[in-house]
Amino acid sequence: MALHEKSPPSPSLSKRGTEGGILEQAGRLTRQRFGRTIQLYAPLYLSNECIDICRYCGFSLENKITRKTLSVDDTVREAEHLLNQGFKHLLLVSGEHPRIVSPKYLKEIANHLKPKLASLSIEVAPFVEDDYRELVQAGVDGVVIYQETYDQKRYQEVHLAGPKKSFERRLQAPENAARAGVRRIGMGILVGLSDWQEDLARLIQHIRDMKKKYWQTEFTISLPRLRPCASDYEAPSPVSNEKYLQMICLVRLALPDVGIVLSTRESSEFRDQLISVGVTHMSAGSRTEPGGYLNPKEAEEQFRIEDKRTADEVAAAISSRGYEPVWKDWENIL
């Protein structure tokens, strides 16, 4: 089942983009601000336990999948596997389960991992400010939290039950993190859920407002597209590669100094093309099931990845495009 086009954009697309100047301008702005560099990171899935029912997500409570949560020791082993591949920036990911994936659990993991890493981010349920503050003290320097869609009607249609049903609670989370002193906040939308132009405009405005209010915080943006998963949900507003490319360019023009993160949801060919357009951070060699690096297929994945290359293969592709893959760009003492 294809939720969106998988083929790379045709040469004619690039040509049209260049004629309009938008591709060229986005690439130029990115190179000026970030240079010809792409920072590499790896997601580390901790748990697919979840108490939310979200129509589009493989971890949704109603999906009959094998559930698993990594112990702290399991997590350290997965992290060491990633460290051996060269990663120094990790993103801990999980479903929303307040009892299992609690701030306490995350703090314990952070305490174990932080001395080994340059940077540790989390992409988990929203927390209150005090929880984020404790996580910062434990060594978490980045929080990723996507609003999914700013279209409240669609938001209610796809978030059927669980704490995620609260649009406002989610909207508040980036502010909670910023007030708690989180250094880098990743924001985004799940592309395909609603009209992309409307969602993107609201996301850009949200980030602009955040940047003014929390002027010491760094922001990144991510535009994950809906991917096939255990759920059979069909994207109501699918976005083509051509439109996706346009989205990346628009983000760069609107937010020249904001990092753009690209996951392995996209195909290898398309990811390679996006390197020179505006992307600044890429995951590589990802597994989206808990424990998936050492024990793949013991639990269900969140979504099917599209770029299945190893980390070194992705790094080589970045180099071959005239960009430098950057494995470390932070200090964990900060």
Next chain:
Amino acid sequence: MLLIADKSFSSRLLVGTGKFPSGEVMRESLEASGTEIITVALRRIDIAQPEKDILRFIDRNRFTLLPNTSGARDSKEAILLAHLAREAGLGKWLKLEVIPDPQYLLPDPIETLKAAEQLVQEGFVVFPYIHADPVLAHRLADIGCPTVMPLAAPIGSGRGLKMREAIRIIIEQATVPVIVDAGLGSPSHACEAMEMGADAVLVNTAIATAEDPIAMAEAFRLGVEAGRKGFLAGKAEEKLKAEASSPLQGVIYGTS
């Protein structure tokens, strides 16, 4: 010769090592620039993984390494990074960057002064990156910084000497070498700074993100050399009206 602290240098161009498309291009660009002092962000250095570390492209016997504290938002973080540099064996020379604003990357003058005071006392040779603020430049020189590094324009902006008047005052009053840092976008900008009397300039983005970084590095080298020669040669006076290069007086009427 450029004399900073206890070292002298032939080159007056300092080069940063961020944003290059590859380590190899960086290495060749450093070569073409003729630089002797290079800055490296401590956050990019990974001693634990030498095979993937930026330092493997830098011959530390040839270049004076100036690790910078980019990423530090206050004096406490800058001092932590300085200690990390020392423990990693990167020497005691340090470019002090205290930048709380990730958008314009402008330095915090108060925290910079605070960090500089402590680091100088601890024996670091501190190169402070500052706004073009003549009073702050005085204060930093007074506490023992061997140079000051005022910005020409925001980092990476390539906008040239936007702070020209303030930099002129700093140069005029300085008791330590002045290195114009940040915002120089083209060799002519570097030339202009040197013509004004700057002792050196630091360039990164303009070289690293050029279409041909190696050629641009050479162009900056020439720009810096031309500017320095121009400064030393002494500029002729500006006038509002034309004045013939070969005066006619005496030719038509004769003088004898």
